[in-house]
Amino acid sequence: MRDNGLGSWPARRAAMSPGRTALIFEGRRVSYGTLYERICRLASALRDAGVKRGDRVAYLGTNHPAFVETMFATYALGAVFVPLNFRLTAPEIEYQLRHSGAVALIHALPVPATSTRLVVPLDSYEDLLSSGSPAPFDEPVELDDVACVLYTSGTTGHPKGAMLTHGNLVWNAYNLLVCVDVASDEVTLVSAPLFHVAALNQCLLPTILKGATSVIMPGWDVDACFDMIAKYRVTWMFGVSAMFAGLAQSSRWAGADLSSVRCLMTGGAPVPEGLIRIYQDRGLAFCQGYGMTETAPGATFLEARESRSHVGSAGLPVFFTDVRCVGPDLSDTAPGEVGEILIRGPNVSPGYWNDPEATAAAFADGSWFRSGDLAVVDETGHFRIVDRTKDMYISGGENVYPAEVEAAMFEHPDIAEAAVVGVPDEKWGEVGRAFVVPAGEREITPAEVVGFLTGRLARYKIPVYVDVVPELPRTGSGKVRKGPLRGRPLPERPSF
Template sequence: MNAGLGGWPARRAAISPHRVALVFGERLTTYAELHRRVTRLAARLRTAGVGRGDRVAYLGPNHPAFVETMFATHLLGGVFVPLNFRLTAPEVGYLLDHCGAAVLIRSPECAAAAAPTTVDLAGYDAWLAEGPEREVDAEVAADDPAFILYTSGTTGRPKGAVLTHANVIWNCYNLLVGVDVGGDEVTLIGAPLFHVAALNQCLLPTVLKGGRSVIMPAWDVERCFDLIAEHGVTWMFGVPAMFAGLAASPRWAGADLSSVRNLMAGGAPVPAALIHSYLGRGLRFCQGYGMTETAPGATFLEAPESAGHVGSAGLPVFFTDVRCVRPDLTDAAPGEPGEVVIRGPNVTPGYWNDPSATADAFTPDGWFRSGDIAAVDEAGHYRLLDRLKDMYISGGENVYPAEVEAALFEHPSIAEAAVIGVPDDRWGEVGRAFVVPAPGRVARPDELRAYLAGRLARYKIPAYFEVVTDLPRTGSGKVRKAALRTR
């Protein structure tokens, strides 16, 4: 009766019961054990009052309990709400109230928060054990809500994007068309699982194929190298900052990465210099583009194309349509910047309890408006330029900060860079760059300005440079430009 994700542990346990599903430190969980624990947890959640449509939240770092809570919630027809564990108590409280969570599983080190039933992760196993071990077979339709995933909240209150079981399943199909995920896959989950890409682009496709997910509680460059060597990791996803950290490590040049078949990046445009550093090691470095609301895949650059299309976010994924449009919603010409709009079975039906935001997110004929600017070449490849809201206009010319940031990243003294537009009496707006020096290097504004002069048009070169020790980031690793603007 369960046409959603909740039936996956039982189906996978029937096919490959003895394969390892999850690795967490020294703990190995087979698919048979995962099925047993999910079944018992579903029964325990049912005694706590969880039924079809009820929300169950999880607040904590990556942990097997995240996976078990998700599948148990879906087994009952409930809606799983993974929360950013870096949020403060008032922020978490707002999200719990907004989604109306009936149950909260939380890690003790996270902000204090509560739902009608709150289970501390320290007592989670004992609480789970109280559930009867009997099969649960609730009726769940593919179009039922499966997740509420809150957007990063870089401006204003976060919105809760609803993803149905069908949205996520179709996203898995799109991913499996583009990546040859095998039953022998060893997937490193280093990005936070409340982030849609780690969850839907890595964990769930790996479960679907019966592979092994190696779960890191938090991202750590040195630990990543250790896990690749220890477990023979074949596949991982990361945001550009994660991959930049690996390439900057003293272990980078000598690390044995021979087991790695695919590396997948997303979350922000990837500087070409970073891509070349991975290609130089003989690694296939694939980019994709998407967002929470598209579950998340919208475009993807398959591995065989990665070397020939450096910087491309690829082509529309197999079962999804993508366009680049002008403000009047007509198609932009090749090379002309335009807003990306998406339509397909992976696209959200809307935002939780927010009909106004839902209406604003779609064109009159049903295309989802991404708010991202891209240009499409003659071959149909998408190159992401920037967020529509991050673009600024200097002297009548559009400036896309991501282009400036990519140029700065190529300077050997720069580890990270973020550019915003700030008011200017003469030009309307000019750029202000925040730069993080590479270890042992000094970033000098005059030197950076001269370096950019040969690479960018004059109006694109920031008027101001500020050297900082780090950049504020969201839980998914994106730079919080709103925080830079208030700074």
């Protein structure tokens, strides 16, 4: 076996532990031996359909074993996997398919009209898989070859495709195993969407690397989560703040059987310290980390042994990665001083798909990735995130870039200008607040703005609050000043 990439992992796992349970989905168990055979068949079928090394293969759907099989079959072919966010609208999905040049799409949800050559609905998935051969593959892949392209919301109105190599994913898995001590008897609850870099690379891949079991939830549900933890004796899970808040606020919380859980892991947005302490009061290790899609994603992590002494911290740099906090001149900040996070290591993306300008702008001194995120570092080296990438905010664990939302608003003929900021929200962490300047004499209502965006943007990107204003505050050079907008008192939450 000459393959250095992730396409070899199912074969190696099947050789070492063919009878162990790899996946559990809707009560059905799949062994590593069976999973490997299915991946081989799918890879063979895709190859027969014309998919070759370097081609892009996309997947659109909620969490399902077919996601896992499609991903590894793509890697086995030396092709590039493109997981799509199923929360996006048809135009957003079509843009990513077109931009990535995907030649194949396997989907469990309706898709827009597309020029993608091979489109396979999940209803026909088993027929495609059974047409393939179970013979093993031996496609050599180097660690520097691109494994996947994950789209992030664009700061200029279009999303960017972050390229992650096989090496990026392997080193990220190593970092995670050092931080979390994942065991071979782990039972991992994969409850966040697999298109999300944390669920995919921080949960699923390390679990498979260790030969442990992944329990796949098709979608988030508080009661189903409690049921699965108790039924399958779940030991480890990742979630965003809204998910953990939902569990803690449930009427089942006090009596829930959580005795099997060894570690809870979160990221995507800072978690209120009060929520963390609710879990700690149950005797649970609650660990935060910091990262981004471009770092595969782990950059810093708060290990379980420090989770009580550094509540709210994003932890220390992960083992094989260097992280700095710097000022405008790129010199290291003093303890307690706010600065930008820079990251360097084998888990850092080489850049963006078909976007050399964005790639060049993303790196300082040629090797340090500029996160644009702000943090302070204390005397012990622990990072605490104080702001997010420029004007970006995080709603329910999903990045939202105001420029993309503003660009969609500008398509309305009666909107002259718009500015969007993130504001606090008890359920989602943050939601959008839009300030809209009407064009001409016609009045425009908040409900009309929301209705206009519905269908154009994913629901989590649509602002919850809309203020119609005569003008926007500006700097001397004419740029919109968003600081004063963030500082305005929030009105009552609208009902539209």
